[in-house]
Amino acid sequence: xxxxxxxxxxxxxxxxxxxxxxxxxxxxxxxxxxxxxxxxxxxxxxxxxxxxxxxxxxxxxxxxxxxxxxxxxxxxxxxxxxxxxxxxxxxxxxxxxxxxxxxxxxxxxxxxxxxxxxxxxxxxxxxxxxxxxxxxxxxxxxxxxxxxxxxxxxxxxxxxxxxxxxxxxxxxxxxxxxxxxxxxxxxxxxxxxxxxxxxxxxxxxxxxxxxxxxxxxxxxxxxxxxxxxxxxxxxxxxxxxxxxxxxxxxxxxxxxxxxxxxxxxxxxxxxxxxxxxxxxxxxxxxxxxxxxxxxxxxxxxxxxxxxxxxxxxxxxxxxxxxxxxxxxxxxxxxxxxxxxxxxxxxxxxxxxxxxxxxxxxxxxxxxxxxxxxxxxxxxxxxxxxxxxxxxxxxxxxxxxxxxxxxxxxxxxxxxxxxxxxxxxxxxxxxxxxxxxxxxxxxxxxxxxxxxxxxxxxxxxxxxxxxxxxxxxxxxxxxxxxxxxxxxxxxxxxxxxxxxxxxxxxxxxxxxxxxxxxxxxxxxxxxxx
Amino acid sequence: xxxxxxxxxxxxxxxxxxxxxxxxxxxxxxxxxxxxxxxxxxxxxxxxxxxxxxxxxxxxxxxxxxxxxxxxxxxxxxxxxxxxxxxxxxxxxxxxxxxxxxxxxxxxxxxxxxxxxxxxxxxxxxxxxxxxxxxxxxxxxxxxxxxxxxxxxxxxxxxxxxxxxxxxxxxxxxxxxxxxxxxxxxxxxxxxxxxxxxxxxxxxxxxxxxxxxxxxxxxxxxxxxxxxxxxxxxxxxxxxxxxxxxxxxxxxxxxxxxxxxxxxxxxxxxxxxxxxxxxxxxxxxxxxxxxxxxxxxxxxxxxxxxxxxxxxxxxxxxxxxxxxxxxxxxxxxxxxxxxxxxxxxxxxxxxxxxxxxxxxxxxxxxxxxxxxxxxxxxxxxxxxxxxxxxxxxxxxxxxxxxxxxxxxxxxxxx
Numbered sequence: 001x002x003x004x005x006x007x008x009x010x011x012x013x014x015x016x017x018x019x020x021x022x023x024x025x026x027x028x029x030x031x032x033x034x035x036x037x038x039x040x041x042x043x044x045x046x047x048x049x050x051x052x053x054x055x056x057x058x059x060x061x062x063x064x065x066x067x068x069x070x071x072x073x074x075x076x077x078x079x080x081x082x083x084x085x086x087x088x089x090x091x092x093x094x095x096x097x098x099x100x101x102x103x104x105x106x107x108x109x110x111x112x113x114x115x116x117x118x119x120x121x122x123x124x125x126x127x128x129x130x131x132x133x134x135x136x137x138x139x140x141x142x143x144x145x146x147x148x149x150x151x152x153x154x155x156x157x158x159x160x161x162x163x164x165x166x167x168x169x170x171x172x173x174x175x176x177x178x179x180x181x182x183x184x185x186x187x188x189x190x191x192x193x194x195x196x197x198x199x200x201x202x203x204x205x206x207x208x209x210x211x212x213x214x215x216x217x218x219x220x221x222x223x224x225x226x227x228x229x230x231x232x233x234x235x236x237x238x239x240x241x242x243x244x245x246x247x248x249x250x251x252x253x254x255x256x257x258x259x260x261x262x263x264x265x266x267x268x269x270x271x272x273x274x275x276x277x278x279x280x281x282x283x284x285x286x287x288x289x290x291x292x293x294x295x296x297x298x299x300x301x302x303x304x305x306x307x308x309x310x311x312x313x314x315x316x317x318x319x320x321x322x323x324x325x326x327x328x329x330x331x332x333x334x335x336x337x338x339x340x341x342x343x344x345x346x347x348x349x350x351x352x353x354x355x356x357x358x359x360x361x362x363x364x365x366x367x368x369x370x371x372x373x374x375x376x377x378x379x380x381x382x383x384x385x386x387x388x389x390x391x392x393x394x395x396x397x398x399x400x401x402x403x404x405x406x407x408x409x410x411x412x413x414x415x416x417x418x419x420x421x422x423x424x425x426x427x428x429x430x431x432x433x434x435x436x437x438x439x440x441x442x443x444x445x446x447x448x449x450x451x452x453x454x455x456x457x458x459x460x461x462x463x464x465x466x467x468x469x470x471x472x473x474x475x476x477x478x479x480x481x482x483x484x485x486x487x488x489x490x491x492x493x494x495x496x497x498x499x500x501x502x503x504x505x506x507x508x509x510x511x512x513x514x515x516x517x518x519x520x521x522x523x524x525x526x527x528x
Numbered sequence: 529x530x531x532x533x534x535x536x537x538x539x540x541x542x543x544x545x546x547x548x549x550x551x552x553x554x555x556x557x558x559x560x561x562x563x564x565x566x567x568x569x570x571x572x573x574x575x576x577x578x579x580x581x582x583x584x585x586x587x588x589x590x591x592x593x594x595x596x597x598x599x600x601x602x603x604x605x606x607x608x609x610x611x612x613x614x615x616x617x618x619x620x621x622x623x624x625x626x627x628x629x630x631x632x633x634x635x636x637x638x639x640x641x642x643x644x645x646x647x648x649x650x651x652x653x654x655x656x657x658x659x660x661x662x663x664x665x666x667x668x669x670x671x672x673x674x675x676x677x678x679x680x681x682x683x684x685x686x687x688x689x690x691x692x693x694x695x696x697x698x699x700x701x702x703x704x705x706x707x708x709x710x711x712x713x714x715x716x717x718x719x720x721x722x723x724x725x726x727x728x729x730x731x732x733x734x735x736x737x738x739x740x741x742x743x744x745x746x747x748x749x750x751x752x753x754x755x756x757x758x759x760x761x762x763x764x765x766x767x768x769x770x771x772x773x774x775x776x777x778x779x780x781x782x783x784x785x786x787x788x789x790x791x792x793x794x795x796x797x798x799x800x801x802x803x804x805x806x807x808x809x810x811x812x813x814x815x816x817x818x819x820x821x822x823x824x825x826x827x828x829x830x831x832x833x834x835x836x837x838x839x840x841x842x843x844x845x846x847x848x849x850x851x852x853x854x855x856x857x858x859x860x861x862x863x864x865x866x867x868x869x870x871x872x873x874x875x876x877x878x879x880x881x882x883x884x885x886x887x888x889x890x891x892x893x894x895x896x897x898x899x900x901x902x903x904x905x906x907x908x909x910x911x912x913x914x915x916x917x918x919x920x921x922x923x924x925x926x927x928x929x930x931x932x933x934x935x936x937x938x939x940x941x942x
Contacts, residue, residue: 005863208769261836263836307868328802338705354937355688379781410933433779
């Protein structure tokens with residue numbers, strides 16, 4: 001499995017669940033593709049050969065699709081030996097290609113039809129959303145396309161891709177039988193494939209002719225792996241015609257010397273050829289260092305000679321290559337902020353404070369409401385997964401209060417601190433935000449007061465070589481008359497005081513608490 | 529020879545804080561005080577008033593204390609200081625100190641101690657040690673199995689300790705720590721890493737986006753990155769899609785630490801260079817026991833002209849042995865959009881069995897060339913959370929950021 005970049009997740013009788021790691025290889029997203037890969041690397045090297053022929057099926061593209069879903073590629077596959085497994089693989093492949101390679105059906109949508117029920121030529125055109133009725137797949141009543149968008153599950157899921165278009169794209173055959181409304185749903189009549197289906201019509205629709213070709217090549221060759229013959233279809237746009245699928249192999253080049261250098265393997269020319277063939281390439285010629293190959297049309301991922309190099313290495317066998325630690329004389333170093341944070345943490349634990357660690361992502365309530373503050377501008381998520389984690393903290397004290405609120409049953413006094421990052425919006429910064437390392441510290445317990453917290457703050461700042469001043473200030477989180485600004489070289493670097501009982505109540509604490517918070521980034525910059 | 533003197537406890541206190549009547553005088557320098565006010569700043573106010581009045585320094589009128597005369601010198605205070613240094617003082621002042629019970633003759637102490645001769649005492653005292661009299665008493669044995677009151681040492685947070693040890697290990701192995709902003713542009717997080725703009729990892733369900741219409745700045749090399757995406761570089765075909773700079777400016781919380789590696793390459797790394805980062809990253813994920821939306825990623829790069837695929841395997845092997853105590857290794861092919869070739873490593877941990885420890889690859893040329901680097905760059909990443917969860921004995925990944933103080937108090941450090 002490893003050579004096909006898969007790992008086995010589970011095996012239940014006949015059913016094997018695999019995770020395919022390569023998100024760039026849609027040709028591996030089905031049993032047929034994986035089998036093909038394993039076969040060529042173990043038994044049948046070189047380019048795969050598929051039976052192809054020029055079919056008589058034509059697809060006529062109306063100019064009206066240009067504004068809503070401009071391109072299509074199509075194929076037919078005959079002599080299919082379909083069974084339950086093959087059917088489920090085809091459906092799975094179609095879904096995965098459209099969702100991943102096709103970016104949620106937006107770039108590529110795929111339809112597969114029972115060719116027996118279609119009368120060519122096929123037209124790819126547009127239709128008035130209320131202008132036609134047909135039975136969509138999996139339902140029993142006739143609906144208009146607009147109704148399908150509201151009532152069919154696929155309509156609700158993918159309707160947004162039509163973006164309120166005035167006319168919807170449609171595949172229809174020459175007898176007027178609706179085949180599908182891409183990218184939404186097939187018709188029940190022709191758009192249903194079963195184990196008995198022997199001949200299929202495949203279409204891919206979307207916004208990039210290249211991407212659609214790639215998808216079609218993957219689908220059609222997968223079906224051909226099951227014994228089918230691929231029939232090419234003529235797609236007639238206004239003013240030009242193309243024949244799809246184009247399964248001609250493509251060209252690529254590999255520098256033997258660069259391969260030897262990157263791999264540190266001294267492979268001979270003959271060995272290189274053998275490994276290339278084992279990877280599914282056909283060597284066409286060599287000019288000194290440069291080997292020219294052809295690769296099959298179902299490969300969408302070949303961009304650079306590195307892609308060939310990786311294939312060659314996989315065929316060689318990663319387990320046969322001896323690891324070698326690089327001998328590089330480099331000197332390691334902690335970042336300034338981490339080194340500083342370690343010193344701070346060391347002093348704080350020396351003062352008897354237990355270190356805690358919390359998430360930077362939090363919410364409005366914790367950050368402000370429960371601290372008796374009105375909201376401040378902070379960095380917020382556009383697409384959070386939960387209302388609990390929507391905003392990035394711009395100060396640490398709420399995290400510390402939250403910690404205390406989770407430990408009302410633990411022995412008091414509780415002395416805790418956190419050193420961590422907070423994110424401040426800043427229009428001057430490259431990414432409109434800046435990270436600041438902060439320290440927040442709290443003591444909770446029956447006899448705890450300003451004298452305890454100020455004494456700890458003093459010990460810490462003294463140990464960090466900071467000569468600071470305290471200035472009485474107002475701060476809604478703290479008791480009026482028991483809170484001070486911490487000033488260093490004329491700048492406010494933090495706050496210290498006794499927590500306001502209203503805030504204690506909101507955090508469900510029943511003992512007094514005192515706390516301070518210091519901006520360590522300021523301190524670091526000041527001491528620099 | 530004048531008798532050796534020793535300060536009593538009261539004498540020692542006055543030595544430290546000053547005689548009470550001196551403290552009172554000091555407090556009155558700012559003005560008269562009521563009895564209430566004075567009692568909060570002067571210890572032993574009753575003694576202070578007694579001696580202060582006697583010496584004519586203070587008077588009380590209508591519940592208010594007034595300073596009559598501030599003394600020039602306080603002989604008792606000076607004497608206490610001399611005696612504490614073992615310097616003899618004259619007889620007259622000694623008598624005053626005896627009267628106020630601020631000093632006792634050493635012989636008086638010895639007389640007291642003599643009563644204990646041959647007996648068993650509960651505590652070894654400073655007097656016993658200083659006089660040598662400890663030789664003449666027995667010290668009561670304890671039930672040594674009984675421990676004193678329960679106490680908790682303050683420690684580093686357990687997950688933080690794990691990360692800190694890992695950080696130091698990486699520094700020991702010669703890696704330099706990288707730092708960068710939590711909020712990134714899509715440019716550094718994806719485009720500079722040659723991840724195409726249409727890649728599913730960049731869509732709404734797979735990446736967090738920052739709310740609002742602010743966008744970030746693009747660096748000058750964005751032009752080169754654009755070319756690489758649209759038309760490829762050094763023989764590559766590129767992604768072939770139009771590269772949208774407006775898209776690249778969008779702000780996202782960092783989705784992986786590799787953004788830092790991109791920045792480091794663009795700044796011009798040391799050559800040879802070994803870098804690491806332990807970055808907080810954010811991804812919308814289904815929250816379960818093994819996944820949370822905020823997590824720490826350990827990753828980095830190695831830069832040198834001599835690097836080969838064998839070094840890629842060698843670096844992973846080094847981490848497996850040095851960082852994860854692994855015994856056996858397995859390398860399999862893998863895929864990352866920014867590296868080719870890529871490798872994933874599983875290692876057999878003595879207790880955990882086979883685990884995926886990390887992955888690595890050689891950065892694609894389409895990535896390194898636009899950033900100005902023309903030599904191989906190995907990018908590596910380690911999945912440390914499972915190891916951390918195992919070492920800390922937690923089952924849910926959110927317990928790495930535990931809120932359980934009792935658990936932390938009781939946690940061992942080794």
